[in-house]
Amino acid sequence: MVPVNYYIILSAVLFTIGALGVLIRRNALIIFMSVELMLNAANLAIVAFSSVIKSFSGQIFVFFVIAVAAAEVAVGLALIVEIFKSKHSIDVDQMSGLKG
Amino acid sequence: MTLELVTFLVLALIAIATALGMLLSRNAVYSALFLVLNFTTVAVFYLLLGAPFIAMAQVTVYAGAIMVLFLFVIMLLGAEAIPRTQVLPWQKPVAITLAVILVVEAAYLLVTKARPVGGVLPPGTEANTMENLQQLGETLFTQYLLPFEVTSILLLVAMVGAIVLVRKEKGVQR
Numbered sequence: 001m002v003p004v005n006y007y008i009i010l011s012a013v014l015f016t017i018g019a020l021g022v023l024i025r026r027n028a029l030i031i032f033m034s035v036e037l038m039l040n041a042a043n044l045a046i047v048a049f050s051s052v053i054k055s056f057s058g059q060i061f062v063f064f065v066i067a068v069a070a071a072e073v074a075v076g077l078a079l080i081v082e083i084f085k086s087k088h089s090i091d092v093d094q095m096s097g098l099k100g
Numbered sequence: 101m102t103l104e105l106v107t108f109l110v111l112a113l114i115a116i117a118t119a120l121g122m123l124l125s126r127n128a129v130y131s132a133l134f135l136v137l138n139f140t141t142v143a144v145f146y147l148l149l150g151a152p153f154i155a156m157a158q159v160t161v162y163a164g165a166i167m168v169l170f171l172f173v174i175m176l177l178g179a180e181a182i183p184r185t186q187v188l189p190w191q192k193p194v195a196i197t198l199a200v201i202l203v204v205e206a207a208y209l210l211v212t213k214a215r216p217v218g219g220v221l222p223p224g225t226e227a228n229t230m231e232n233l234q235q236l237g238e239t240l241f242t243q244y245l246l247p248f249e250v251t252s253i254l255l256l257v258a259m260v261g262a263i264v265l266v267r268k269e270k271g272v273q274r
Binding site: 001002005006007008009010012013014015016017018019020021023024025026027029030032033034036037040043044047048050051056057059060062063064066067068069070071072073074075077078079080081082084089090091093 | 102104105108112115116119120122123128131132135138139142145146148149150151153154157158161162165166169170173174176177179182183184187191192195196198199200202203206207210211235236239240244247251254255257258259261262263265266
């Protein structure tokens, strides 16, 4: 029997790696992948808690999170393609058109 | 040390290593492949937690559909590696320090204050059977029917939105 705390700590570590990826990488696609990693870490924590309280609600929430993540990826990648078309780069430092 | 604990520790090591690989590799294709491995590992965690449906959804939707979309866009744009530009040299050390603080704080508070007690049922016990899956479906289509339908509309809107965003407009000079 694995204590649920282990799952929670693993989830926190994965979430932090995702947050670190958003902070230190400049490639918009990698930043987007890091966001997916953070969503995944949150899902892991939800399933672990729902497994402890023996309820299905957590699993159903995770199912919805996965569906929303799929929708988000479709729109987000379309936006990245569009940005690449106009700027010929997906370096987030280049996206400074509104800077005074 | 039971077999289950050993499995957990090995998988946790793989999950963290692949997440770090995603973060550190210079080529975006390698990052995407590391992330596929990470998602598959998390799917095995879902199996250990007695959630087979979520595990399969994870493999098909995350490791399958979403990451293929990512790889497709990376190769379409030819954006495997962008030239390294360091605009803010102080950003990396500050980010790493803050991340270490975040993980220590989150782990401490989640373990001590949230007090999740008890262990996780090993797979194969009664909470992980076909009847379980049937109950999950029944809950999804009765108690959570409205969110389920809203999700279908959301997916439709996302599909239309993605098409509208990348569509070439006629007669518009870019």
